[in-house]
Amino acid sequence: MRQTSVRMTPTSAIPAVNVASVPQRSPLRYPGGKTWLVPHIRHWLAEPSPLLVEPFVGGGIVSLTAVMEGLADRALMVDLDRDVAAFWRAALMHGDDLARRVLEFPVSRPAIEELEQRTPETVLDHGFRTLVLNRTRRGGVLAPGASLTRHGENGNGVASRWYPQTLADRLAQIAAHADRLTFCEGDGLAVLELTARIDGVRLFVDPPYTGRGGKRAGTRLYAHNAVCHRRIFDALAASGCDFLMTYDCSSEILDLVSEHGFEAVTVAMKNTHHNRIPELVITRDRLFS
Numbered sequence: 696m697r698q699t700s701v702r703m704t705p706t707s708a709i710p711a712v713n714v715a716s717v718p719q720r721s722p723l724r725y726p727g728g729k730t731w732l733v734p735h736i737r738h739w740l741a742e743p744s745p746l747l748v749e750p751f752v753g754g755g756i757v758s759l760t761a762v763m764e765g766l767a768d769r770a771l772m773v774d775l776d777r778d779v780a781a782f783w784r785a786a787l788m789h790g791d792d793l794a795r796r797v798l799e800f801p802v803s804r805p806a807i808e809e810l811e812q813r814t815p816e817t818v819l820d821h822g823f824r825t826l827v828l829n830r831t832r833r834g835g836v837l838a839p840g841a842s843l844t845r846h847g848e849n850g851n852g853v854a855s856r857w858y859p860q861t862l863a864d865r866l867a868q869i870a871a872h873a874d875r876l877t878f879c880e881g882d883g884l885a886v887l888e889l890t891a892r893i894d895g896v897r898l899f900v901d902p903p904y905t906g907r908g909g910k911r912a913g914t915r916l917y918a919h920n921a922v923c924h925r926r927i928f929d930a931l932a933a934s935g936c937d938f939l940m941t942y943d944c945s946s947e948i949l950d951l952v953s954e955h956g957f958e959a960v961t962v963a964m965k966n967t968h969h970n971r972i973p974e975l976v977i978t979r980d981r982l983f984s
Contacts, residue, residue, distance in 0.1 A: 785822020
């Protein structure tokens with residue numbers, strides 16, 4: 696019965712986009728990144744919002760896209776992960792210095808390992824360390840135990856995804872919009888519950904994986920991977936606010952969608968192994984089918 700409910704979920708009228716066809720705005724390679732969702736975000740925010748709140752910001756592609764494309768006047772970005780928080784603080788407060796360090800860093804396995812073992816002394820140190828590890832570890836994973844890339848693209852190893860000028864350019868764009876981007880380190884679910892009742896706010900909610908099928912993907916990908924999914928749904932239902940949520944396509948989540956009277960569609964997106972897997976896009980009203 697549960698398998699049938701997954702199969703019967705309608706497919707979005709907007710396909711997942713080839714990530715190469717939209718602007719790459721985030722310097723972070725984030726597991727579960729949402730660049731493929733950009734066309735849905737543009738449709739959802741066709742009427743621009745005064746404030747977009749992203750309580751589980753990660754790589755921040757939705758907030759960056761919304762602000763840089765004029766789809767939101769301001770964005771509040773929230774994350775509980777200390778490493779991710781340090782990056783966003785460094786990018787928003789010390790963007791020029793962060794870009795300079797990127798351009799000057801002699802990327803190599805010994806240099807990365809030395810940086811990894813060094814205790815950061817400042818927000819800039821910590822943010823730079825986060826960016827380096829994110830761009831040189833396998834899949835961009837920052838969770839404890841993640842390993843550095845071995846072979847990478849064209850056998851370039853740890854340097855495979857280290858594009859200094861490209862990263863510096865993205866940091867410059869973030870710095871240029873820093874007056875409209877606010878970052879808060881904290882509990883995303885608590886922030887969601889507080890901000891969901893603000894008139895005119897729009898929420899983009901992309902929580903950690905549910906652990907579908909017992910794989911517990913979130914424990915491998917994120918330092919903070921446990922969240923009460925029912926609490927998220929209850930808060931959104933009680934608030935009446937406009938939201939867009941993404942989730943892995945699991946029976947647990949589909950049951951919550953049905954219980955709360957929300958709308959859900961699936962989007963077939965490619966994972967890091969180029970396999971197509973269904974992701975859920977959830978809204979209060981029917982937007983994509």
